[in-house]
Amino acid sequence: MQTVPIIELNDGNVVSELGLGVFLMETGRGEELIHQAFDIGYRRLDTAAMYENEEMVGQAIASAGLPRDEVQVTTKLWNTDHGYDAALRAFDLSLKRLQLDYVDLYLIHWPCPKQDLYVESWRALEFLQSQGRVRSIGVSNFLPEHLARLIDETGVVPVLNQIEVHPHFQQQEAREFADQHGILIEAWSPLGRGAVLDDPIIQALSRRHGRSPAQVILRWHVQMGNAVIPKSSSPERLRENLNIFDFVLSDDELQQIADCDRAQRTGPDPAVFE
Numbered sequence: 001m002q003t004v005p006i007i008e009l010n011d012g013n014v015v016s017e018l019g020l021g022v023f024l025m026e027t028g029r030g031e032e033l034i035h036q037a038f039d040i041g042y043r044r045l046d047t048a049a050m051y052e053n054e055e056m057v058g059q060a061i062a063s064a065g066l067p068r069d070e071v072q073v074t075t076k077l078w079n080t081d082h083g084y085d086a087a088l089r090a091f092d093l094s095l096k097r098l099q100l101d102y103v104d105l106y107l108i109h110w111p112c113p114k115q116d117l118y119v120e121s122w123r124a125l126e127f128l129q130s131q132g133r134v135r136s137i138g139v140s141n142f143l144p145e146h147l148a149r150l151i152d153e154t155g156v157v158p159v160l161n162q163i164e165v166h167p168h169f170q171q172q173e174a175r176e177f178a179d180q181h182g183i184l185i186e187a188w189s190p191l192g193r194g195a196v197l198d199d200p201i202i203q204a205l206s207r208r209h210g211r212s213p214a215q216v217i218l219r220w221h222v223q224m225g226n227a228v229i230p231k232s233s234s235p236e237r238l239r240e241n242l243n244i245f246d247f248v249l250s251d252d253e254l255q256q257i258a259d260c261d262r263a264q265r266t267g268p269d270p271a272v273f274e
């Protein structure tokens with residue numbers, strides 16, 4: 001079984017460097033995949049209220065029978081639940097669907113700047129953490145300007161920012177801001193939803209190392225200091241994605257991947273997405 005390295009967060013808690021994203025995993029098959037993932041060493045699951053599969057995730061955790069403190073669960077506050085009271089209500093429902101007493105990480109899914117409520121939502125997350133129902137609090141899809149405001153107005157720095165990052169969308173500005181403030185970058189769509197696998201540089205490095213293109217990309221992420229949450233619906237690819245801790249990309253190879261950046265998003269722009 002593969003052991004995944006851990007990363008210490010700015011609040012002293014730790015997370016696995018690599019977890020399983022469960023977006024689009026459904027009841028039945030999803031539960032089976034989560035059990036297969038646990039069997040080979042995954043210990044961290046990334047869901048969200050918006051994925052409408054928190055119940056399935058909770059069921060999979062309950063039926064796997066692992067000690068609670070061996071599994072880390074992230075879920076997220078959806079855009080329609082911004083604001084202090086609404087966030088508390090939404091969290092109660094998420095926790096109930098997950099059949100848990102606490103979650104390891106609770107994130108604001110998108111800043112939704114037009115609603116202008118993310119600071120109030122953040123205060124609700126702080127309250128939930130003080131109650132022990134959330135171990136660590138963070139955000140997702142926050143631009144540096146949103147993070148700066150959150151930190152200025154509340155003094156509480158998110159432990160991580162989960163954002164779209166892959167070789168075609170490397171997010172230099174967001175990474176620099178995160179570095180300066182001790183915020184971990186967690187890459188969503190770390191494989192660019194599969195679209196980066198055919199990049200010629202990735203293909204060449206894959207041949208050179210005798211590793212799959214996905215393994216090269218995930219290895220690049222961990223060497224950049226990113227946490228990653230690739231999703232796969234295939235047991236073979238779940239295993240492949242986990243087996244990235246026994247080879248190293250050289251500085252020159254990292255630079256070749258740095259040069260692949262096309263500033264090309266696959267998902268929405270946080271500046272306008274509501």
Ligand SMILES: NC(=O)c1ccc[n+]([C@@H]2O[C@H](COP(=O)([O-])OP(=O)(O)OC[C@H]3O[C@@H](n4cnc5c(N)ncnc54)[C@H](OP(=O)(O)O)[C@@H]3O)[C@@H](O)[C@H]2O)c1
Nearest residue numbers: 021022023188189190191192193194214230231232233237
């Ligand atoms: N915070 C946010 O706003 C946000 C947004 C999007 C996603 N996320 C999170 O990030 C997770 C991952 O993102 P994602 O699913 O969009 O993209 P991804 O992990 O970059 O890519 C998933 C795609 O790559 C394929 N794939 C996975 N492993 C592979 C391998 N070893 N070789 C070839 N193909 C492979 C998968 O196909 P198969 O399933 O067939 O293997 C699937 O089509 C989500 O599940 C979710 O938890 C968060």
